[in-house]
Amino acid sequence: MSPGPFRPSAVLAFAVLSALLLATAVCSMGLGAVRIAPGDILRSLLAPETLPPESRVSIDMVLWQLRIPRVLMGLLVGATLAVAGALMQGMFRNPLADPGLIGVSGGAALGAVTIIVFSTTLFAGQPWLADLRLLPLAAFAGALAITLLIQGLARTDGYTDVATLLLAGVAVNAIVGAVIGLSVFLASDAQMRTLSFWTLGSLGGASWKTFGLMAPLCLALLLAAPFFSAALNAIALGEAEAGHLGFSVERVKGILIYLTAAGVGACVAFTGMIGFIGLVTPHLIRLWLGPDHCRLLPASALLGATLLIASDTLARNIAAPAELPIGVITAAFGGPFFLVMLLSQRRRTYPE
Amino acid sequence: MNAPALLQANALGYRVGRIPLVVDADLGLSGGEVVAVLGPNGAGKSTLLKLLCGLFAPSSGMVRFDGCPLAAWLRRELAVRRAVLPQHSVVPFDFTAGEIVALGRSPHRDIRWQRPMVLRAMERCECAHLAGRVLRTLSGGEMQRVQLARVLVQIGLGEGSAPSALLLDEPVSSLDPAHQHAALVLAREMAAAGVAVFVILHDLNLAAQYASRIVLMKSGRIVAQGLPEEILTPGMISSVFDVQAHVSANPLTGGLAIFVKPRSGNAQDGANHSQPGGSGGRAQHA
Numbered sequence: 001m002s003p004g005p006f007r008p009s010a011v012l013a014f015a016v017l018s019a020l021l022l023a024t025a026v027c028s029m030g031l032g033a034v035r036i037a038p039g040d041i042l043r044s045l046l047a048p049e050t051l052p053p054e055s056r057v058s059i060d061m062v063l064w065q066l067r068i069p070r071v072l073m074g075l076l077v078g079a080t081l082a083v084a085g086a087l088m089q090g091m092f093r094n095p096l097a098d099p100g101l102i103g104v105s106g107g108a109a110l111g112a113v114t115i116i117v118f119s120t121t122l123f124a125g126q127p128w129l130a131d132l133r134l135l136p137l138a139a140f141a142g143a144l145a146i147t148l149l150i151q152g153l154a155r156t157d158g159y160t161d162v163a164t165l166l167l168a169g170v171a172v173n174a175i176v177g178a179v180i181g182l183s184v185f186l187a188s189d190a191q192m193r194t195l196s197f198w199t200l201g202s203l204g205g206a207s208w209k210t211f212g213l214m215a216p217l218c219l220a221l222l223l224a225a226p227f228f229s230a231a232l233n234a235i236a237l238g239e240a241e242a243g244h245l246g247f248s249v250e251r252v253k254g255i256l257i258y259l260t261a262a263g264v265g266a267c268v269a270f271t272g273m274i275g276f277i278g279l280v281t282p283h284l285i286r287l288w289l290g291p292d293h294c295r296l297l298p299a300s301a302l303l304g305a306t307l308l309i310a311s312d313t314l315a316r317n318i319a320a321p322a323e324l325p326i327g328v329i330t331a332a333f334g335g336p337f338f339l340v341m342l343l344s345q346r347r348r349t350y351p352e
Numbered sequence: 353m354n355a356p357a358l359l360q361a362n363a364l365g366y367r368v369g370r371i372p373l374v375v376d377a378d379l380g381l382s383g384g385e386v387v388a389v390l391g392p393n394g395a396g397k398s399t400l401l402k403l404l405c406g407l408f409a410p411s412s413g414m415v416r417f418d419g420c421p422l423a424a425w426l427r428r429e430l431a432v433r434r435a436v437l438p439q440h441s442v443v444p445f446d447f448t449a450g451e452i453v454a455l456g457r458s459p460h461r462d463i464r465w466q467r468p469m470v471l472r473a474m475e476r477c478e479c480a481h482l483a484g485r486v487l488r489t490l491s492g493g494e495m496q497r498v499q500l501a502r503v504l505v506q507i508g509l510g511e512g513s514a515p516s517a518l519l520l521d522e523p524v525s526s527l528d529p530a531h532q533h534a535a536l537v538l539a540r541e542m543a544a545a546g547v548a549v550f551v552i553l554h555d556l557n558l559a560a561q562y563a564s565r566i567v568l569m570k571s572g573r574i575v576a577q578g579l580p581e582e583i584l585t586p587g588m589i590s591s592v593f594d595v596q597a598h599v600s601a602n603p604l605t606g607g608l609a610i611f612v613k614p615r616s617g618n619a620q621d622g623a624n625h626s627q628p629g630g631s632g633g634r635a636q637h638a
Contacts, residue, residue, distance in 0.1 A: 005446060005486060093444045234458050237502075238441045240407055245506065246431030246459035291445035 007290045017302035024306045025075070028313040029067045033321060036063065070206040073214075074309040077203070077271050078281075080218040080263040082304020083225050085278025086285075086296050087256050090232035092154070092165065095286075095341070098279035099264045102165050103146050103172030105275070108261075108268035109198050110176045111142025113183055136217060140265035146172055147257050176273075200325030201274035203312045214266040221263030222301060228252055229293035236291065274327055276334025277304050277311075283341060356419060357382045358548045359404060359434075359517050364413035366403055373399045375572045377413070383515040386539050386549040388563035390556065392593055396572040397552045398439065398521055404550065405436045405519050417517070431459035433516040435503035437523055443487050449498045450474070450483035456505035470505055476538055477501040478531065492526035500535060510545035517548040524558065536562040560584050560608040568592050584608055590615065 030036045036044075036059055043050050044063050051059060081099060088097040088104075099105050115138040150172075154164040180199060184192055231252045234242035239249045267274070281304040282296060289295045311329040318324060357380030364377040374396045381387055381404075389397045402408040404415055406422040415422045417434060435456070443452065453470045457463045474480040479497040482490060487498060500523055507516040520539070524532040532555070539549045540562055553559045559566060559580065566583040568576045570592050576583050589597035595612040602609035 005448065005484075095444060230458055230461075230463075233455055236443055236445055236447060237452070237455060238438065238443075241436075241438060241441060243407065243427070244405060244431060244434075244436040245455070246428035248427055286445060290451070291447050292451065 078308025079301035082281035086282035100275035107146025108139035108143035111138035139269035144261035200327030201272035217266035391569035435506035
């Protein structure tokens with residue numbers, strides 16, 4: 001057979017990705033203002049009575065109240081953003097689609113920030129956390145509206161136009177910037193700190209409560225996505241072709257748009273706009289395992305979770321005791337990567 | 353056309369706004385035949401194919417597959433028995449040719465167990481050696497053969513018990529002469545296995561050589577259909593394609609050989625024989 005891309009075994013790949021995720025999670029739980037040795041983490045998780053009593057309380061406190069919810073939240077957000085990216089790229093038949101880049105995260109932030117602004121003006125004196133349950137709803141509505149808008153804008157004759165897609169993203173992100181800027185102008189100092197994290201994202205708000213609120217929406221996306229692998233593979237041939245292969249393309253796309261809006265909306269509502277995870281992760285997996293969505297979706301979930309937990313660990317520790325917004329880390333690595341991708345795609349489109 | 357055809361179109365019409373693209377088309381397609389559709393650009397050939405495969409909903413009339421209106425079929429059940437090859441398609445992401453062909457099994461939900469069939473189809477389309485290559489690095493003709501293998505795999509190479517149909521939109525447009533003939537020989541073999549084949553062609557001589565029935569279209573209407581010898585007459589060709597035509601015997605096959613030249617008198621002379629629109633006269637190996 002002629003030379004072609006090598007596709008490693010799926011079992012091996014998933015073993016490697018799972019091990020990587022586990023190692024990153026343990027590192028993230030151990031690193032921070034209070035260092036906890038990996039052995040103590042395992043003991044606290046599996047057999048807390050074996051810990052020395054003098055350190056047991058503080059370890060349990062740090063682990064169970066701060067680090068573990070934060071790592072679980074990172075896992076959920078990373079997996080959701082990466083899978084949402086893979087779904088959008090498959091659905092738009094374009095490797096440059098990404099919830100942040102094309103404005104879906106921006107739409108979600110728009111919805112969420114609007115709620116914050118309204119709640120502070122309408123219910124004066126009420127902290128925005130009182131409206132916690134409204135936030136994911138508003139973020140979902142914003143994400144959905146933007147997804148439907150760009151889908152309508154960027155499609156001509158069944159093909160998605162990349163330029164329109166990216167320009168729509170620029171426009172949406174500009175509008176979001178304006179609304180956030182206005183909110184900052186109107187906000188008190190305390191609210192400003194809360195608002196500023198929307199623009200760059202942070203897992204700083206992680207707690208068991210926020211985790212519990214976002215988990216159902218993220219899990220809906222993560223658990224449903226694999227059922228659409230076959231349809232997404234067929235859509236790669238073209239929407240009409242997928243129809244001829246027996247898939248109800250419009251229905252698949254409708255469901256995926258709602259799931260993506262729900263999952264990304266939930267992530268943005270509680271962690272702000274974290275860029276590039278959704279763009280870069282599926283691309284790395286495709287380079288390694290090939291474009292088959294049966295592998296791409298679960299592998300992206302594992303790698304996305306790993307990358308986000310690693311970024312968060314960096315963000316917490318690189319300038320300790322201060323905490324960098326996580327978006328600074330993902331953009332610092334993701335931006336250059338995106339440029340390389342653009343250039344290599346241009347080379348493929350215009351071979352010398 | 354008295355026996356119920358596998359794919360039957362009655363009084364089919366399609367218009368966009370007030371512009372009619374297909375007008376009052378009656379057509380039956382039965383297992384075992386290769387029906388070639390010919391006509392000038394914009395005659396409505398591709399639109400007719402899109403109506404027949406259900407991609408466009410007709411403005412009037414109805415299409416039935418195996419007796420049932422297309423709209424009444426479950427998509428997946430229809431896909432098991434009817435495959436469509438589009439004119440050209442762009443595949444994003446680095447799928448290999450073998451992976452693309454295997455996608456033809458999607459409606460059967462047995463992609464994992466059908467590797468032998470995938471390889472067999474690729475061998476018959478002379479693209480088995482490309483199986484491991486990334487599709488978008490292939491030439492246009494190689495891609496076309498891979499896509500042909502994909503639709504063959506979709507209908508199980510015509511070996512299933514239920515009769516199936518193959519709708520091909522210009523399947524040989526990017527192929528070299530040897531592969532053009534090979535692809536149409538394959539279409540004939542599928543028909544011999546009981547498949548109904550509907551194919552849009554531009555080359556009159558290929559149609560004459562491989563079609564069991566010719567459908568001539570002009571301005572959205574089917575102007576004539578029948579055996580190649582009945583339809584491909586100099587008069588008919590010149591009226592439909594607006595060229596001067598001459599029909600004689602192909603010395604290699606004994607079948608029809610069609611020669612054309614532009615109708616307007618300002619054509620220089622014989623140098624224009626290979627004008628687009630009728631590539632008659634060149635030596636071909638069947």
